[in-house]
Amino acid sequence: MSESRKQYDVLVAGGGNAALCAAISARRAGASVLVLEAAPKFFRGGNSRHTRNMRLAHDSATKTLTGPYTEEEFWDDLLRVTGGKTDEDLARFMIRESKEMLNWIAEQGVRFQPSLGGTLSLGRTNSFFLGGGRAMLNTLYRTAESLGVEVHYEAEIVALKIEDGHFHAATFTEGGRTHSVHAAAFVAAAGGFEANIPWLKEYWGDAAENFLIRGSPYNRGTILKLLLANGVQEVGDPTQCHAVAIDARAPRFDGGIITRLDCVVFGIVVNKEGKRFYDEGEDVWPKRYAIWGRLVAGQPDQIAYIIFDASSLTLFMPSLFPPIAAPTIRALAGELSLDPDVLEETIAGFNAAVRPGFFNPTELDDCRTEGLVPPKSHWARRIGTAPFYAYPVRPGITFTYLGTRVNRDARMVMRSGATASNMFAAGEIMAGNVLGRGYAAGVGMTIGSVFGRIAGREAARNARN
Amino acid sequence: MHGTNALAEADRMMTVCNSCRYCEGLCAVFPAMEKRRIFADGDLDYLANLCHGCGACYYDCQFSPPHEFNVDVPRTFARVRAESYARYAWPGALSSLFARNGRAVSIAAAVSMILFLAGFALFDGRSFLSSHEGAGAFYVLMPHVAMAWLFGAAFVGALAALWVGLAKFWRYTDERSKMPVTAGLLLQAARDAARLRYLDGGGSGCMNEGERPDDRRVLFHHFTFYGFLLCFAATCVATLYHYGLGREAPYAWDSLPVLLGSVGGVGLVFGAGGLLVAKLRRTPELQEQETRSMDLVFVAMLMLTGGSGLTLLVFRATPAMGPLLAIHLGAVLALFVTMPYGKFVHGLFRFAALVRYAGEAATPGEAGSS
Incomplete structure (x- = not known):
């Protein structure tokens, strides 16, 4: 093992939005900063690469936001999506801090644009990055590097030297060699463990073999595991992950946004036995898409098929793969290897x-079934206009909820209840503090940037003292 | 399904992009794409010509290489664009000039210059290598009427070929929407073209040598384009002088044609030179190797035209005037003759694409959905 000659004020593990916000804010506070990103340069940034917006509170409309989004409204939204599984004090604090992020993140060079086509519902609440998440990341990396932050790629931390909640050093591999680096403070911003299939199998069994991972293959939870093993208090349900139904033909990892399917509400969904299993029209899609991953995960072989007809083909956003088409339902069943009779x-x-x-694709309409189990409560229209279409779907895992407990300073809390002396966390690795379950678009980036900025600032302060 | 591999690849790419849409704010291409679900060859030719090759989307894309989705819009569209120039070229028999375009244009330029040199020498060998001064000095070497007819014919021929090519391009990309061309649309397109509105990555700048927004092609293109227009204006004014006022070239340094021509010539040389350097430094990731010679030879021809004109201006009172005039006229003639069969076409097709974009932007909903 080679001993790194340099001693840093702040070591940041990870390379996404939270990590870069931490690195930049620590550097701006005068600290020397090393960022260790496990992914190769192209894949840097974890799931931030696949994001497109950030939910930030603001009191008035801006050039890119159509109206105000108050702290109270943000809190109401968070309370609703988490069903109360949130730390109110921390969440309200984050929301208050989020107001300043709109300026701070712009000061780092990130540009915003009006909400994208097909996302009008977010035009008031969410700030969209010009060019998407990777564009935002590229800007943050440019800013960090111009400030003098040192960044290493394909540098994976494999061990942490922690004593009584005090970080001493990290061991990492880079270029086939093992190195050790000392730092006065440590910021963990290395994401969750959704790409670690063996870990998922601990909770989901063999079903996890059929899960597709929507984002980075590098979110293996190595840092999270090391921290929990070193006495950091855990937060969030380890068995839970955010899962949506995505195209079963998507690659195992990193298919991103383009494999999502927004057509469940316009058709019916059957399992491999050809049977329906849930109300496809329960509510508008933005409020229901996140339950379908779990629903499909509960079906045999974790596969299901969205079936619809020609009348619905252009009602939803296009996606990467074309639907499977057939002139009759029997033929479609043949294409899908389903029992045609069933x-x-x-x-x-x-x-x-x-x-x-009266069919209305954008609102809860009065097209429903009667006497059917399970029912379809809205947008129920006869499937009878050939050709008939199907999308095969599997659970697509977005992120995991398990994380490290932190306080308002983004400082980790130990299992004993004491605060860590020089360890901080930001982003997905601590998202479970405010997002115990559920999700609202752009909240992951709020958590990452707000706590990233605080973690960097506090880590720098810690290093100086 | 598609006419060429490049079109098939562009279709695949647009299907990926249309499912993502993160690049919507970067330029006109992505909003135009969103108006479609199916990408026929005409749609792809339109979108490819709407693309200014700014490169921002390549670096903003989470699916660009080495990602397995392999999304490279700037390079793919560069290929489709080049193919579209050839596809709509008129007469069709000459579309083969687009293949190995660098060689074709270079040969045309060389032949043209040699013919002028030889023609001048044969016409009057003694005058060719001696100095001439005063009004009509150029016409000792080549009678004005011959010059006017030759260049007039070449210019009209080039315009006709360009017009027919442009009309074919418009018709083919218009198959589904049947859009009427109005003055308003032309004005909007002219505004967007004059400013190169879509060569700025949506405000964050363009990429040329790598992931940093280091691109200065907007500046160089402005110098080139407006330099070209000034040179053209100089020629028009000189023609008016000749036929309207009976004043013969060469004109004084402070005359309008010379002022316009020299400012334009400097712009042309500086701008095209900048574009040439930018092209040579462009990262291979954003560059289509097959069409590179066409791009390079075009800016080289503009530099040669501007540079030879300026050199002629400086040395027109010396015995070098004859050879310099031959070289300048040879360059200009070659530029005219090859215009419809080279990179010059990009200006017309892009303008047409901007007209279509302006028209579609004014109509809500999906374009040409049938």
Whole structure:
């Protein structure tokens, strides 16, 4: 092992939004900063690469935001999506701090744009990055490097030397060699463990083999595991992850946004036995998409099929793979290797239960089924116009909830209840503090930037003292 | 399905991009793409010509190489663009000039200059290498009427070929939308083209040598384009002088044609030179190797035209005037003759694409959905 000659004030583990905000704020506070990113340069930034906006409170409209989004409204939204599984004090603090982020992040060079096509519902609340998450990351990296932050890629931390909540050194591999680095303060911003299939299998069993990981293959939770093993208090349900239904033909990792499917509400969803299993029209899609990953995960072989007909084809955003098409339901069943008799029966039963109504694709309409189990509460229209289409779907894992407990300074809290002397956390690795379950668009980036900035500042302060 | 591999690849790419849309704010291409779900060859030719090759989307894209989705819009569209110039070229038989365009244009320029040199020498060998002064000095070497006819014919021929090519391009990309061209659309497109509105990465700058927004092609293109226009204006004014006022070239240093021509010539040399350097330094990731010679020879021709004109201006009172005039006229003639069969076409097709974009922007919903 080679001993790094340099001693840094602040060592940042990870390379996403939270890590870069921490690195920049620590550097701006005068600290020397080393960033160790496990991914190669192209894949730097973990899941921040796949993001596109940040939810920040603001009191008035801006050039890119259509109206005010008050702290209270943000809090109400967070309370609703988490079902109360949040640390109110920390969450309210984060929301208050988020107001300043709009300026701070722009000062780091990041540019915003009005909300993207198809996301009008977020135009008031969420600030969209011009060019998306990777553009934002590139800007943060440029800013960090111009300030003198040192960044290493393909540098994976494999061990941490921690004594009684005090960080001493980290061991990392780079270029086939093992190095050790000392730092006065440590910031963990290395994401969750959603790309670590063996770890997921601890909670999900073999079903996890059929999960697709929507983001970075480098979020293996190494740092999280090391921290928990060194007495840091855990937060969030370890068995839970944010899962949506994505195209089953997507690659195992890093398929990103383009494999999502927004058409569940316009069709029916059957499992491999050709049977429906949940109300596809329960609520508007933005409020329901996040339950479908779990629903599909609960089906045999973790696979399901969204079935719809020609009348729905252009009602939703296009996605990467074209739907599987066939002139008849029987033929479609053949394409999908489903039992044709069962699928025909399912469709016939559904069609017979559809009540007449006025179809409105953008609002909760009165098109519903009657006497069907499970029902379809809205947008229920007969599936009868050829050609017929199907998308195969599997659970797509976005992120995990397990993390390290932190206080307002982003300082880690030990299992004993004491605060760590020089260890901080930001981003997905501590998201579970404010986001115990559920999700609201752009909240992950709020957590990353707000706590990243604080963690960097506090780590620099810590290093100086 | 698609006419060429490049079109098939562009279709694949637009399908990826249309499912993502993160680049919507960068330029006109992505909003135009969002108006479509199906990308026919005409749509792709339109989108490719709308693309200014700023490179921002390549570095902003989470799916660009080495990601397995392999999204490289600037390079793919550069290929589609080059193919579209050839596809709509008129007469069609000459579209083969687009393949190995660098060689074709260089040969045309060399032949043209040699013919002028030889023609001048044969026409009047003694005058060719002696100095001439006063009005009509150039026409000792080549009668004005011959010059006017030759360049007039070349210019009209080039305009006709360009016009027919442009009309074919418009018709083909118009198959589904049948858009009427109005003065308003032309004005909007002219504004967008004059400012190079979409060569700025949506405000964050363009990429040329790597992931940093280091691109200064907007500046160089402005020098080139406006330099070209000034040179053209100089020629028009000189023609008016000749036929309207009976004043013969060469004109004095402070005359309008010379002022316009020299400012334009400097702009042309500086701008095209800047573009040439930018092209040579451009990262291979953003560059389509197959079309590189076409791009390079075009800026080289503009530099040669501007540079030979300026040199002629400086040495027109010396015995070098004859050879310099031959070289300048040879360059200008070659530029005219090859215009419809080289990079010059990009200006017209992009303008047409900007007109279409302006028209589509004014109509909500999906374009040409049938």
